[in-house]
Amino acid sequence: MASTSISRRHFLVAGSTVTGSFVLGLPVFTIARAELADGTFGERQIGYFVEITPKGKVIIGSHQPEIGQGLRTALPMMVAEELDVEWHDVSIRQMPLGIVKTADGYGWKYGGQGVGGSTGLTSNWQFMRHVGAQARHQLIRAAAERLGVSSEACSTRPGYVVCDASNGEIAYADLVEDAAKLDMPEQAPPLKAMRDYRIIGTRRDTIDALDMVTGRSKFGLDTQVDGMRYAVIARSPILNGRVKSFDDAAARKVNGVLDVFTIEGPEPGEPYVILASGVAVVAASTWSAMQGRDALEIEWEPGPNADDSSERFWQENAAMLETTGQIVLDDGDFDAAMADADKVVSRRYEVPFVSHQPMEPQNCFARVEKDYCHIIAPTQMPAGASRAAAAVTGLPRENIRIDMTRVGGGFGRRLTNDYVAEVAMISKQTGWPIQLVWSREDDVKNDFYRPGGLHELRAGVDGDGTVTAWTQRLASGSKYYRRPNMPTENLWQAELYPDDFPRRIIDNFRLEYFHNAIGLPRGSWRAPAHTANAFVIESFLDELAVETGQDPLQLRLDLLGEERELEYDGHGGPTFNPGRVSRLLKFVAERIGYGEVRPAGTGVGIAGHFTFGGYAAHAFEVRVDERGELSIDRIVAAIDCGYAVHPNAVEAQLQGATVDGISVAMGQEITVHNGRVRQSNFHDYPLARITQIPTDFEAHVLNYDETPTGVGEVGIPPVAPALTNAIYAASGVRIRKLPIGDQLRKAMAI
Amino acid sequence: MTSFKVNGQTVTFDGDSETPLLWVLRDHLKLTGTKFSCGMGLCGACVVHLDGRAAASCRIPVATLESRSVTTIEGLAPGDDKLHAVQKAWIELDVAQCGYCQSGQIMAAVDFLERYPEPSDADIDANLSSMLCRCGTYVRIRKAIHRAAEIAREEGRRG
Ligand code: FES
Numbered sequence: 009m010a011s012t013s014i015s016r017r018h019f020l021v022a023g024s025t026v027t028g029s030f031v032l033g034l035p036v037f038t039i040a041r042a043e044l045a046d047g048t049f050g051e052r053q054i055g056y057f058v059e060i061t062p063k064g065k066v067i068i069g070s071h072q073p074e075i076g077q078g079l080r081t082a083l084p085m086m087v088a089e090e091l092d093v094e095w096h097d098v099s100i101r102q103m104p105l106g107i108v109k110t111a112d113g114y115g116w117k118y119g120g121q122g123v124g125g126s127t128g129l130t131s132n133w134q135f136m137r138h139v140g141a142q143a144r145h146q147l148i149r150a151a152a153e154r155l156g157v158s159s160e161a162c163s164t165r166p167g168y169v170v171c172d173a174s175n176g177e178i179a180y181a182d183l184v185e186d187a188a189k190l191d192m193p194e195q196a197p198p199l200k201a202m203r204d205y206r207i208i209g210t211r212r213d214t215i216d217a218l219d220m221v222t223g224r225s226k227f228g229l230d231t232q233v234d235g236m237r238y239a240v241i242a243r244s245p246i247l248n249g250r251v252k253s254f255d256d257a258a259a260r261k262v263n264g265v266l267d268v269f270t271i272e273g274p275e276p277g278e279p280y281v282i283l284a285s286g287v288a289v290v291a292a293s294t295w296s297a298m299q300g301r302d303a304l305e306i307e308w309e310p311g312p313n314a315d316d317s318s319e320r321f322w323q324e325n326a327a328m329l330e331t332t333g334q335i336v337l338d339d340g341d342f343d344a345a346m347a348d349a350d351k352v353v354s355r356r357y358e359v360p361f362v363s364h365q366p367m368e369p370q371n372c373f374a375r376v377e378k379d380y381c382h383i384i385a386p387t388q389m390p391a392g393a394s395r396a397a398a399a400v401t402g403l404p405r406e407n408i409r410i411d412m413t414r415v416g417g418g419f420g421r422r423l424t425n426d427y428v429a430e431v432a433m434i435s436k437q438t439g440w441p442i443q444l445v446w447s448r449e450d451d452v453k454n455d456f457y458r459p460g461g462l463h464e465l466r467a468g469v470d471g472d473g474t475v476t477a478w479t480q481r482l483a484s485g486s487k488y489y490r491r492p493n494m495p496t497e498n499l500w501q502a503e504l505y506p507d508d509f510p511r512r513i514i515d516n517f518r519l520e521y522f523h524n525a526i527g528l529p530r531g532s533w534r535a536p537a538h539t540a541n542a543f544v545i546e547s548f549l550d551e552l553a554v555e556t557g558q559d560p561l562q563l564r565l566d567l568l569g570e571e572r573e574l575e576y577d578g579h580g581g582p583t584f585n586p587g588r589v590s591r592l593l594k595f596v597a598e599r600i601g602y603g604e605v606r607p608a609g610t611g612v613g614i615a616g617h618f619t620f621g622g623y624a625a626h627a628f629e630v631r632v633d634e635r636g637e638l639s640i641d642r643i644v645a646a647i648d649c650g651y652a653v654h655p656n657a658v659e660a661q662l663q664g665a666t667v668d669g670i671s672v673a674m675g676q677e678i679t680v681h682n683g684r685v686r687q688s689n690f691h692d693y694p695l696a697r698i699t700q701i702p703t704d705f706e707a708h709v710l711n712y713d714e715t716p717t718g719v720g721e722v723g724i725p726p727v728a729p730a731l732t733n734a735i736y737a738a739s740g741v742r743i744r745k746l747p748i749g750d751q752l753r754k755a756m757a758i
Numbered sequence: 759m760t761s762f763k764v765n766g767q768t769v770t771f772d773g774d775s776e777t778p779l780l781w782v783l784r785d786h787l788k789l790t791g792t793k794f795s796c797g798m799g800l801c802g803a804c805v806v807h808l809d810g811r812a813a814a815s816c817r818i819p820v821a822t823l824e825s826r827s828v829t830t831i832e833g834l835a836p837g838d839d840k841l842h843a844v845q846k847a848w849i850e851l852d853v854a855q856c857g858y859c860q861s862g863q864i865m866a867a868v869d870f871l872e873r874y875p876e877p878s879d880a881d882i883d884a885n886l887s888s889m890l891c892r893c894g895t896y897v898r899i900r901k902a903i904h905r906a907a908e909i910a911r912e913e914g915r916r917g
């Protein structure tokens with residue numbers, strides 16, 4: 009087999025399929041195990057990424073999950089650009105998890121698969137372009153040989169190799185057979201210069217757009233398999249509660265109910281494989297399963313968290329902030345600088361627990377057999393799905409096939425594969441192919457919530473308004489609670505990102521953490537702790553400006569300073585350029601008319617943030633009337649993701665992140681009473697509506713250099729503080745507690 | 759037993775008469791374009807047309823459907839080359855992100871445009887505020903509705 013090395017991580021090979029296509033991709037280092045019973049493992053020697061059929065069709069393999077971020081379009085754009093084909097000749101095939109048993113563990117036919125941390129595009133940027141360039145190069149070499157010229161004398165136009173010297177032109181389709189036989193050169197061919205791009209950086213039709221508007225797209229819940237049964241689970245309504253006993257007599261009388269049994273939950277405090285103990289109901293239809301569940305009588309063992317409440321959580325946080333916590337970072341001489349300061353400003357902010365609530369509720373399909381398991385999952389992490397299914401079934405992972413569907417929203421919820429484990433348990437127990445369905449209520453009450461916490465920010469300011477000392481003190485329920493092998497002293501790492509602004513800008517800088525062990529499960533919610541930290545830091549900057557008589561924009565620009573690369577060890581590093589935040593802040597301020605005089609009751613707020621390699625800023629213009637009714641009149645948003653591969657999709661992500669930020673700022677909060685989550689559906693856990701989003705909404709994509717960064721999470725952190733800063737400017741009411749809820753109405757009534 | 763029409767075809771259902779239309783469509787008729795999200799009439803993901811008007815299929819017991827006519831997203835256009843103006847506008851403006859809410863959004867928009875062929879933004883807000891989208895595609899939905907109205911007018915002129 010021909011091969012070439014493009015990097016230490018990726019090693020490309022080319023070959024042909026039985027039907028005569030040219031394929032190019034990653035080699036599989038050992039012969040995979042023999043054909044499975046249903047023959048579904050498919051192509052084996054190459055984890056291919058590009059296939060050119062003898063008829064000239066170009067099929068690009070999409071190996072990453074599609075959760076609405078547009079990777080199924082952006083990744084193939086990179087291949088098509090370098091391969092030099094027309095976009096409309098390209099089709100996409102979703103590839104399963106490419107796991108293969110090797111002599112020393114597992115190999116990955118398609119490299120890493122999974123989307124989280126906004127890395128889906130950046131981690132594939134070099135690789136996917138190399139795939140396209142290498143395939144093109146092999147076609148050129150095949151054509152050169154046939155024409156009797158050197159490769160250097162040949163170039164391409166979309167779909168053809170052309171040789172000006174010999175007036176020759178050969179379609180890719182006619183070169184497929186020869187190209188498949190060629191050795192791979194030692195040296196990888198060079199990539200195109202950015203100025204030559206025809207596809208990357210332009211607007212392309214979204215793959216699947218037609219399927220999405222005709223109802224044909226298949227999401228997880230749309231999986232249909234012959235003989236499939238439907239399952240729901242009645243999970244413990246009490247955090248860490250357990251099934252004590254249940255009476256299923258009435259449930260079993262429901263027409264269509266086939267089986268009822270207990271699902272064992274995790275031990276309190278242990279890592280989660282699934283979220284909760286419960287009772288599974290299996291039926292011939294979803295409705296029967298739901299009716300059966302409603303008819304169950306379950307007695308719950310309350311367990312250790314039955315007294316947990318939000319009231320207690322906030323009281324405990326406040327009490328902790330009166331003590332000294334874990335000092336996790338201490339730059340300069342904070343105490344001395346505070347003692348020397350002319351003025352000290354201190355504020356507390358409350359950020360609640362929130363839930364993910366993608367529009368597609370959690371669900372999964374499993375067929376567990378004696379020596380084989382098939383999972384069809386809407387997941388962000390197919391390798392995690394494989395681990396979850398292996399843990400439940402005891403099967404070797406190479407005998408577990410993971411197929412990925414289109415995903416009806418991720419937002420971090422589907423980084424965790426608890427629903428895969430649940431459905432594998434049910435299929436294993438019954439021997440049937442099972443689709444597990446969560447209702448909306450299941451989804452609200454059982455989630456890995458974004459942690460809530462109480463933040464105290466304090467700053468020392470000298471006589472001319474320069475901030476000389478800064479501390480953030482946080483009492484929260486760490487996301488790392490119940491993570492395997494997680495030492496207590498590292499719990500803060502999920503909540504405070506030490507290299508975030510204003511570290512290395514304010515010399516005397518301290519971070520302090522207190523952990524609250526409330527029993528709510530927690531996890532990653534779009535841009536994890538950035539949504540909380542950007543809110544408190546950007547709110548506090550505004551308050552500092554007010555306290556010291558400075559302009560909020562100018563104060564930020566003074567602190568951020570010129571463009572320069574500061575060390576940034578966290579995710580999204582290795583550097584952070586504060587000048588790129590300034591650039592966006594100035595841009596949105598100008599577009600919204602920051603300095604203009606506005607009528608009473610109207611105001612503008614701004615905020616910016618750096619997340620996962622990308623930069624964003626927002627400006628909001630709002631009105632608050634005398635009854636405290638808020639209306640958002642204008643939004644200007646800007647993102648700098650380095651280089652936008654598919655600008656139209658980046659704009660969509662920025663628009664969506666802004667709406668998401670409004671949802672979470674306005675009304676979303678998960679609360680606990682007697683160990684139970686209070687909220688249940690969209691009536692008490694509201695998403696933003698079209699009425700809350702102004703028509704006057706600009707979303708700008710501003711390229712910076714030639715390196716794409718993440719996008720999906722970047723646009724959300726500045727939204728809440730830009731909104732609440734605007735509310736202050738309009739009304740004089742400072743929002744220090746999210747969600748905003750009815751605080752304005754109450755404040756204006758006084 | 760209930761007998762009614764789905765996308766022009768007569769269907770019968772003899773299970774539990776309380777079964778919501780949503781589950782009859784999805785589990786029994788295998789028409790999975792209509793989506794389940796809240797199950798409580800709170801989000802619009804399951805919107806279909808019932809006798810030509812938008813309705814949340816998760817709140818319609820099958821027993822109430824005798825002799826009535828249902829259109830789902832699968833039956834909205836006669837073919838891919840004859841898409842509805844709303845579907846065309848949705849593709850043109852690239853509205854969908856994850857896409858999960860979009861069947862419902864499109865069915866609701868089609869009904870809305872029949873009632874408001876030249877809508878203002880205020881009309882859109884007043885009539886479609888119950889249609890939720892977690893991906894936040896509202897900005898493009900608004901634009902696409904205006905564009906669909908325009909496409910429909912152009913097609914009307916061409917006959
Ligand atoms: S699923 Fe019917 S309105 Fe939400």
Ligand code: FES
Nearest residue numbers: 856857859891893
């Ligand atoms: S497009 Fe994802 S929920 Fe609307």
